[in-house]
Amino acid sequence: MLLKKKEMEGHVEMGLLGDNFDPSLIARIRDDGYESRSGSDNFDGVSGEDDQDAGDDTPAQRSKKYHRHTPHQIQELETFFKECPHPDEKQRLELSRRLGLETKQVKFWFQNRRTQMKTQLERHENLILRQENDKLRAENSMMKEAMANPICNNCGSPAIPGQISFEEHQLRIENARLKDELNRICSLANKFLGRPISTMALPSSNSGLELAIGRNNTVSGIGGIRAGSGFPMGLDMGMMMMGNDQVQVERSMLIDLALSAMEELMKMAQGDAPLWIKTLDGENEVLNFEEYTRIFLPCLGPKPPAYVTEATRASGVVMVNSLALIEAFMDMNRWAEMFPTMIARAVPLDVISNGLGGTRNGTLLAMEAEVQLLSPLVPVRQTRFLRLCKQQAENLWAVVDVSIEFGRDPTNAHPFVTCRRLPSGCLVQDMPNGYSKVTWVEHWQYDENVVHQLYRPMVGAGIGFGAHRWIATLQRQCECLAILLSSSMPADDHTTLSQGGRRSMVKLAQRMMDNFCSGLVASSARRWDSLHVGTLGEDVKVMTRKNEGEPGDPPGIMLSAATSFWLPVSPQTLFDFLRDDRRRFEWDILSSGAGTMQEVALIVKGQTPGNCVSLLRTNGVNGNETSMVILQETCADATGSMVVYAPVDVQSLNVVMSGGDSSYVALLPSGFAIHPDGPNVGRKGSPDSGGSGGGGSVLTVGLQILVNSLPSGKLTVESIETVNNLMTATVEKIKEALRSVG
Numbered sequence: 001m002l003l004k005k006k007e008m009e010g011h012v013e014m015g016l017l018g019d020n021f022d023p024s025l026i027a028r029i030r031d032d033g034y035e036s037r038s039g040s041d042n043f044d045g046v047s048g049e050d051d052q053d054a055g056d057d058t059p060a061q062r063s064k065k066y067h068r069h070t071p072h073q074i075q076e077l078e079t080f081f082k083e084c085p086h087p088d089e090k091q092r093l094e095l096s097r098r099l100g101l102e103t104k105q106v107k108f109w110f111q112n113r114r115t116q117m118k119t120q121l122e123r124h125e126n127l128i129l130r131q132e133n134d135k136l137r138a139e140n141s142m143m144k145e146a147m148a149n150p151i152c153n154n155c156g157s158p159a160i161p162g163q164i165s166f167e168e169h170q171l172r173i174e175n176a177r178l179k180d181e182l183n184r185i186c187s188l189a190n191k192f193l194g195r196p197i198s199t200m201a202l203p204s205s206n207s208g209l210e211l212a213i214g215r216n217n218t219v220s221g222i223g224g225i226r227a228g229s230g231f232p233m234g235l236d237m238g239m240m241m242m243g244n245d246q247v248q249v250e251r252s253m254l255i256d257l258a259l260s261a262m263e264e265l266m267k268m269a270q271g272d273a274p275l276w277i278k279t280l281d282g283e284n285e286v287l288n289f290e291e292y293t294r295i296f297l298p299c300l301g302p303k304p305p306a307y308v309t310e311a312t313r314a315s316g317v318v319m320v321n322s323l324a325l326i327e328a329f330m331d332m333n334r335w336a337e338m339f340p341t342m343i344a345r346a347v348p349l350d351v352i353s354n355g356l357g358g359t360r361n362g363t364l365l366a367m368e369a370e371v372q373l374l375s376p377l378v379p380v381r382q383t384r385f386l387r388l389c390k391q392q393a394e395n396l397w398a399v400v401d402v403s404i405e406f407g408r409d410p411t412n413a414h415p416f417v418t419c420r421r422l423p424s425g426c427l428v429q430d431m432p433n434g435y436s437k438v439t440w441v442e443h444w445q446y447d448e449n450v451v452h453q454l455y456r457p458m459v460g461a462g463i464g465f466g467a468h469r470w471i472a473t474l475q476r477q478c479e480c481l482a483i484l485l486s487s488s489m490p491a492d493d494h495t496t497l498s499q500g501g502r503r504s505m506v507k508l509a510q511r512m513m514d515n516f517c518s519g520l521v522a523s524s525a526r527r528w529d530s531l532h533v534g535t536l537g538e539d540v541k542v543m544t545r546k547n548e549g550e551p552g553d554p555p556g557i558m559l560s561a562a563t564s565f566w567l568p569v570s571p572q573t574l575f576d577f578l579r580d581d582r583r584r585f586e587w588d589i590l591s592s593g594a595g596t597m598q599e600v601a602l603i604v605k606g607q608t609p610g611n612c613v614s615l616l617r618t619n620g621v622n623g624n625e626t627s628m629v630i631l632q633e634t635c636a637d638a639t640g641s642m643v644v645y646a647p648v649d650v651q652s653l654n655v656v657m658s659g660g661d662s663s664y665v666a667l668l669p670s671g672f673a674i675h676p677d678g679p680n681v682g683r684k685g686s687p688d689s690g691g692s693g694g695g696g697s698v699l700t701v702g703l704q705i706l707v708n709s710l711p712s713g714k715l716t717v718e719s720i721e722t723v724n725n726l727m728t729a730t731v732e733k734i735k736e737a738l739r740s741v742g
Contacts, residue, residue, distance in 0.1 A: 069109075071297055073099045077106075079301075081113055146171070251352060254404070258364055258388040260299045261402035261423035266392070267295070268313070269427045269439045276313055279461075284468050286461075287311035287443070300403060300420060303445050311422075311443040312462035316471040318478045322428040322436045326397050329426075330360050330389055332367065339473050340513060341642065344370040344380055344523035352386075361391040366404065372521045373464040374642070374673035375700045376541035376562045377452035380523045381419045381444070381465065395430035419446035426470075438474065440467040452539075454564060454698060457678035463639060464675070472637035480506075480605040500659030502603050508662035509613040509633040511552065516644045516669040519543065519560030520702045528560060531720060539563050540727060544715055554666040556709035561723045562702040565731065569738050571674050571697045575641040577738065578672055579610060579634045586737040589729055597630075601657075610636045615653075616645075629653060631667075644671030673700040699734070703727055 069077070076099055084091065087110060089103075096103045268275070268287075275292065276285040289309065303309065318325065328334040336346040347368045355363035364386065371381045385401045392398050403420040422443040429437045444465060451459055458464050484506060497505065518526040528543035540563045547553040567574060577583060581597045601615035616630040631653070632645040646669040656662045677696045703726060707719035 067105065069101075073101065075297060077109055077113075081110065085110065085114055085117075143171070254352060254366075254386060255364065257299060257402060257404070258386045258400070261386070262388055262390055262398060262400045264296055264299065264423040265398060265400040265425050265441060266427075268423070268441045268443075269398075284462070284466075285313040287313075298422075300422060306447050306449065307419075307445040308448045308460065309443075309445050310460055310462050310466065311441075312466035312468060313439070313441050314467040314471045315437065315439040316475055317431065317435050317437055318475050319435055319482045320478045321434050322395065322397050322430045325428050325436055325438070326360050326389060326399065329399050330363055330365070330387070338477050339470070340477070340510065341374060341517055342371055342469070342473055344372045344517070344521065345525035346370075349384065355389070359391075360389045360397075363389045367401075370523050370525065371465060372517065372523060373455070373459070373675075374517060374520050374640075375452075375455060375564045375675075375698070376520055376522075377539060377564050378455050378459065378464065378521070379450050380521055381446065382524075383419060383421050385421055387425075392427075397428045398425065399428070400425040418450075419444055438471060440470050442467040442470060452564075454566060458675060458698065461678050463678060469639040472639045476606055476608075476611065476635065476637050479607060480611070483605060497601065497603070497657055498659060501657045504656045504659050504662050505601075505603055505615075505631075506605070506613055508656050508665055508667075509631060511662070512631060512646050512667050512669045513633055513642070513644055515553075515667055515704070516671050516702060519669075519704050520562045520673065520700060539565070540724060542720060542723065551664050552666065554668060554706050554709065556706050557715050557719075558668065558704060559707050559715075559719060559723045560702065560704045561727045562700060563727060563731065564698055564700040566677060566696055567699055567735070567738060568696045570695060571641060571676050574674050574697045574699060574738070575610065575634075575636055575643070578643045578674075578734075579632075581616065583737070587730060587733045589726065589733070605635070608636055610634045610641065640673065640675045642671060642673050644669050646670065668704045668706055670703045673702070674698075675700075701727065701730060701734075703730070 077095070080087065080091075080095060087095065087106075092103050092106045092110075095101070096106045099106075274288050275295070277288050278285055287309075289311075292311070320328075328338050332346045332348045336343045345368075349366040349368055351363075351365055353362055353364040355361055366384070367387055368382070368384045371383070372378075383403050384405065385403045387399065387401050389397065389399050400423055401421055402423050405420065422445060424441055424443045426441070427439045429439075431437055442462065442465065448456060448460070455464065462468065484503060515526075519528065522528060522530060522541075522543065526545075528545050531542045531544055540561060543560045544557060545560075546557050547555055569577075578587070581599060584597050598617050599614050600617050603613040605611045605613060611634070613631070613633045616632055618630070629648050629650050630645050631648045632643070634643050635641060646667045648665060648667070652665045656665060675698045677698050703723065705723055705726070707715065707723070
């Protein structure tokens with residue numbers, strides 16, 4: 001028992017070290033059986049103060065007095081300990097009554113917990129002091145050796161005895177200068193972090209302290225920091241740099257949270273009924289919350305009173321092997337590219353663990369992301385979370401996310417929807433054909449009051465942010481990448497572009513899609529200022545921004561207007577109507593008088609009909625030369641579809657089609673985002689609005705227009721009214737065109 005206790009304390013000690021991840025911390029992540037008792041196991045009536053009184057007890061009597069607290073009791077005690085490590089008699093009495101423990105058990109638990117924390121801190125301080133002592137001893141030894149055997153910096157031969165005092169003097173001056181520089185840097189770090197930082201806590205970048213006098217009259221490695229070596233993201237034990245917050249967090253707590261989340265994800269991803277219930281369409285699964293509460297302890301604490309919960313599970317096959325998929329998930333930029341219409345912004349905060357042996361197994365990251373549904377009526381979900389990657393078997397990987405809320409300032413509320421992400425993520429299993437089977441679990445708690453009534457059934461059912469949407473988007477993106485990387489052209493791809501030209505066109509279309517999404521929802525990824533004008537409709541959102549030289553945007557003041565509304569037609573019918581070139585004149589006001597529309601190029605991006613990038617040309621009514629060229633991208637999956645387009649300058653487009661740089665092509669995209677209105681949800685004004693089921697669509701319309709191209713131009717009320725009238729006319733024309741469709 002004593003050996004096991006020492007082993008556990010050794011784990012905790014190593015977990016409290018600086019930001020450089022060590023092998024023992026990796027071992028904790030690999031070991032599924034690890035648990036931190038934190039003073040949770042106790043003897044009835046036995047504590048650090050009463051050990052001598054209990055010394056006369058026989059082993060049999062001790063075993064009878066041994067008491068193991070329940071997980072609920074441990075959680076409650078740990079929660080109270082964070083707030084008050086020294087409870088008074090009244091508080092101990094209240095805890096014993098609430099948890100069903102004796103008061104002396106509560107008293108001894110807190111004594112043991114304080115002793116354990118004190119021991120851990122003392123061990124850590126002793127370890128740092130020993131390291132500093134060893135460092136000084138090594139420095140002293142090398143200085144003695146250098147003084148005993150000086151070398152001439154001109155010829156490289158041993159120096160004459162008369163030079164020893166001079167060279168020693170120069171070395172001491174340089175050593176003192178470097179130490180002063182180190183102290184100055186520590187002083188700056190103290191001001192930045194808001195807490196004292198000791199020079200002992202700073203890891204040395206030199207493995208040895210070379211004291212040789214170089215031939216170029218330089219002194220290298222004398223107790224200083226090597227040029228170009230930056231400060232690590234963590235500086236001191238458990239210090240995490242999260243945006244503007246400076247929060248001291250024990251890394252062992254973060255690791256325990258990540259491991260608990262991984263354990264919950266594995267059970268939820270591999271569990272069956274009654275934990276999961278099939279939806280009416282038989283394709284998706286929703287969580288049985290009663291069964292979930294019975295099985296799991298809330299790792300983030302109880303749900304806030306104003307929050308609602310959504311939890312879904314889905315699985316699918318993607319055209320990528322597991323290792324490539326895991327690499328994409330653990331790289332922030334590539335992860336955002338895998339879900340371009342879902343992730344508005346992704347920022348790395350800290351690397352807590354780099355993994356084992358150069359692999360992603362055991363990698364633990366702290367991240368911040370903004371997840372969006374393409375509608376101005378649904379706020380962006382911003383969350384900070386831990387992401388842990390772990391290899392569960394030879395061909396099975398798991399990636400779990402769980403929210404962390406360190407450093408939130410309650411007086412400075414963020415404009416985004418308040419939410420938190422319970423253990424969510426995916427299992428990725430290799431298949432024999434090089435594909436992967438992905439099982440996704442998505443579990444959110446959020447404030448429903450900020451979501452528009454039109455979208456509440458859809459969001460609550462998981463259509464907006466649920467597992468099925470993550471899987472469908474991932475499948476579509478992997479399919480697109482596979483086609484673009486393939487040397488053979490799809491049968492229905494009738495473009496004559498080269499491979500480089502196709503990729504440049506797809507890259508341009510992707511930027512167009514990103515710009516369109518940023519104009520629909522207010523995220524921090526791109527700066528848009530919201531406008532509040534009384535003449536605007538209730539559900540019409542208008543934003544503006546001014547471009548002052550950013551490439552890829554036309555110079556001047558831009559307006560983005562967006563609105564969402566319900567239509568009594570299926571999503572597929574609406575998608576087919578909006579992408580039909582022959583019926584474009586029925587809704588496109590700006591091109592309705594330009595004549596017929598002709599498709600001149602098509603780049604297929606997937607096997608599903610409609611997943612493509614196309615180039616449209618409008619001809620004059622009298623057969624004149626081309627008056628307008630439109631770049632258009634359409635995409636669709638089981639959770640929704642999009643039609644996005646933008647007029648493009650012909651000369652710039654020719655450069656892109658020949659494989660040139662597309663980043664300088666100016667784009668002002670407009671388009672549509674289509675979502676199903678939710679399973680069995682009726683809508684006001686629909687034939688079955690009584691609640692028997694809608695089967696309709698929710699359409700989001702977004703328009704971006706340049707209202708003033710002058711550098712000194714100003715935004716006017718007339719410009720806003722023009723955009724509002726254009727939006728209103730477009731919506732009415734779509735409704736009129738679809739009025740005859742059942």
